[in-house]
Amino acid sequence: MSDSVSKTLTTYERYLIFVERIILNINNGKLLSKEHVYRILSESLESGTGEIFERSLAEHSKQLQANFDAQTDTVKQAKATQSLRAMKILKDAWEQWQTNYQVHDTCARGLQKILETEEQDRFLALIQVLDPNHTPVFERQHLQIFTELLKKTAETLADDLGAFQLRQFAIGLTRGLASFDLLEGFLVSWLYESQQQVGFERTKVLGPWQIWAQQIESPLPKELFAGQALNQSAAAIAQSQRSIDISAWVELSILLRYLQNGLVRWFDQQPYDTKAGLHMTGITFVAFAMIWGELSSGFQKAQNLSERDRQYFAKICFRLSLQTLRTFAQRDNFPLYGGVFASFSGESFRETINYLDQPLKEAENTQEKARILTVLGYSQARMGQHHQAIALHQEALSLAREVGDQRCEIANLNHLSRISLIQKDFRNSESQAQRAVILARQNGDRQGEANALANLGYSEVMLTRLQEYVTPEEMETPINHLERGQKLSEKLNDLQNQALCWVALGTAYVALDQPQQAQIHLELGLTISQQIGDRDLQALSHAYLGEAFYQLNQLESATYHACLGMYLLEQRLSKAWQHSAALIVVLQGKLSSESFSNILQQMRSQFIALIGIDGFDHLPNLIERYRQGDTKTS
Structure with missing residues (x-):
């Protein structure tokens, strides 16, 4: 076909001819493999025309199938079958090309975002590009291709500082993946060490941190893990920084993300128990979010850095904390009730959980923010910080109502009711629990109902005890509520709610003089x-x-x-x-x-x-x- 004729054809028509030639060449033995066809596609397809090629491929495939169905002659049927097999090779090559193109395109667009950003803000741009809450997520293949793009682009930049920065990003990404490969074999081995408690509890047990510190070679993660093993805040590391090695911090961001994801995947596959159940995913997310929150706090106090660097790297660490929390809040098994911190001792669950409140103010998704605030409110209550807990739960309650997240609304009513119990405000506790019971039953929220029944029964017991004389008849309704709550909690394996029901029932029998x-x-x-x-x-x-x-x-x-x-x-x-x-x-x-x-x-x-x-x-x-x-x- 001459060039003049070719130019008069539409892209769709040219691709129909192109597909026909590939099928013919496969049948004639000129193209012998999917890989060979893939190379032809890579060299021939024009940018931005994938959808048109897809239509031409579908049309030609339809024609070949119709031709096969119409054949009655054995020889012609064999040729039609050969053409269908050739089409299968072409389709497989096209599928591979699409996958690789999408990965390359994602990486190229990410690089473009970084290059469009002012040099002094490119590290933050990198963190935004790699945000696991964006689609598509940068998986290992993306990171490897992205690293090569960074290197190649650095070679073309006339600006030495900009080129150096891109190389630092590439070095950090490479080292981050390599460091995870080094630790992957030790991801959960600490769970099986003798005399171990579940590993994020900050006690004198070995936990994951010491093992990881022993295995890792890079200085920054080694220092971080060693500090965590000694129950030291990560803030001290950031606070002591005299200069910033960007590649080291990029490496740490990748390493912690992969460690977190690996642990979450492993815990998700385990049976629900106090050793390694689904509730441990919550501990994992919050533990890693806490680390970034502590690092951010440390950077704000890093006197050896310029004011600009202090605020900039504090912001980056907060962004990483926020990304972790948002990933957590999107999960189906997001825990709205107690159990997330069941394996933390009261003393070891550090005050620094407060650091996590700051990135929440940036959260765009109201439902995610409501859920995260619910967990943080529960955490504050567990530490005895009831005023802070009430403020968090009330804000979460308002946000949950705003977006119609009724499970979250019920959970916060229950948490507020339980705090009222602790504060001996039994009337308020009873009122909140009654609303939670009604909503839970309307929405089929069994866990919410179990918690509400426990709170309601307990508050009723305590209100009845205020009377001078207590009769069995007066305790009948509270005891029924508690027994129903206990049985439902047992079915749901909700240990904390079971404990509350047992304690409340015991309290009722003390009041009835049935010791x-x-x-x-x-x-x-x-x-x-x-x-x-x-x-x-x-x-x-x-x-x-x-x-x-x-x-x-x-x-x-x-x-x-x-x-x-x-x-x-x-x-x-x-x-x-x-x-x-x-x-x-x-x-x-x-x-x-x-x-x-x-x-x-x-x-x-x-x-x-x-x-x-x-x-x-x-x-x-x-x-x-x-x-x-x-x-x-x-």
């Missing part, structure tokens, strides 16, 4: 609350066990539990410590001061195991404070 029933339920609640690390429920369990054993006239056990309840409630800033202190004063009167002191000394080792020497020594001070009328909680 044996109370003891059974409270000990069940204590066991589970210790298992999940809920300090509030542990404190209440001990406090009411003190009352139950007093009713049973087992005064030594009553002394032990009442003292623990008093101390733990005071530590949790709950005024309920005064009730345990009042019981202790009664016990002192029954036992005599000398006998009471002897019981404390006999149980000294048991006390120290739970509250330490300082806690044990503090018990007499609390008793004296109560006697003197000092009802402060701190």
Whole structure:
């Protein structure tokens, strides 16, 4: 076909001829493999014409199929079959070309965004390009191709600083993937080490960080992991920076992302239990988001850096924290209730969770923000920061209503109800729980209903206890609510809610002067609350066990539990410590001061195991404070 004739044809017509020639060449043996056809496509297809080629391919395929269906002659049928096989080779090559083109196109567009950005802001542009919340996500193949594009582009830039910057990005991406390859074999091995707890708990157990620090070669991640193993805030690393090695920070961003994703994939595949269940994905996301939040805080205080660099790198780290949180909030198994931090001890869940509040202010997606605020509110409540928790839950509640996320709305009503329980605002707790029960049943939210029933039953028990006399009939409705909540929680394997139901049932039986029933339920609640690390429920369990054993006239056990309840409630800033202190004063009167002191000394080792020497020594001070009328909680 002459050039003049070719120019008069449309692109679609030219591609029809092109497809026909490829089929003919395959049939004639001139093109022997899919790879050969792929090279022809790569050399011949014009940019931006993929959709037109797709239509020409479909049209020719339709013609070949119609020709095959019409043949009755064996020889002609064989030739038609050969043409269909050739079309299959061409389609496979086209599919491969599309995949590779899309990857290359994504990388090219990402590079263009970086080049269009001012040089001093290109690191932040890189972080935005690699955001895992964007589509398509930069997978390993993308990163490898992107790295090569960065290198090639750097060679063409006349600006030395710009070229150096792109090379630093490329070096960091390469090292990040290599560092992950080095650690991949140790991704979850720490879970199987002897005497290990689930690895993000900041205690003296080995955890993942020390193993990773031992295996990694790059200085920055090695320093970070070593610090995490010692329960040190990542802020110190950023704060001590005297100059910035961009390649090292790019490497760290890639490495942490791959470690996080690898852990999440592994935890997602495990059965739900306290060792490595689905709830551990939440711990993983928040742990990595916390690291970036701490690094951001550290950069803000890095006195050896310029003001511009301090703010710039703080912003980059916050952006990475935000990206992690947004990925977390988009998941189907996003946990709206307790359990996310079940494996963190109260002491080790650091105050620095507050750092995560700042990037949330940038979040565009209201539903995601509502869900993240829900988790952070729960976290604050677990640390005893109830005022902050209420503010977070109220904002989350408002946002959830705004977007019609009723599961999130129900969860925040339940969290607010539970905080009201802790603060002894039983009327408010009852009101919030009633609304949550109604909404949960309307929406078929069984977990929401279970939590609401527990809160409702507990608040009803406590309101009934305010009466001078309590009858079994008056406790019937609260007990029914709690028993239904407990059974539903057991089916859902919601340990925290089960613990609350058991403790509340025990409290009801104490009020009814049925101490044996109370003891059974409270000990069940204590066991589970210790298992999940809920300090509030542990404190209440001990406090009411003190009352139950007093009713049973087992005064030594009553002394032990009442003292623990008093101390733990005071530590949790709950005024309920005064009730345990009042019981202790009664016990002192029954036992005599000398006998009471002897019981404390006999149980000294048991006390120290739970509250330490300082806690044990503090018990007499609390008793004296109560006697003197000092009802402060701190």
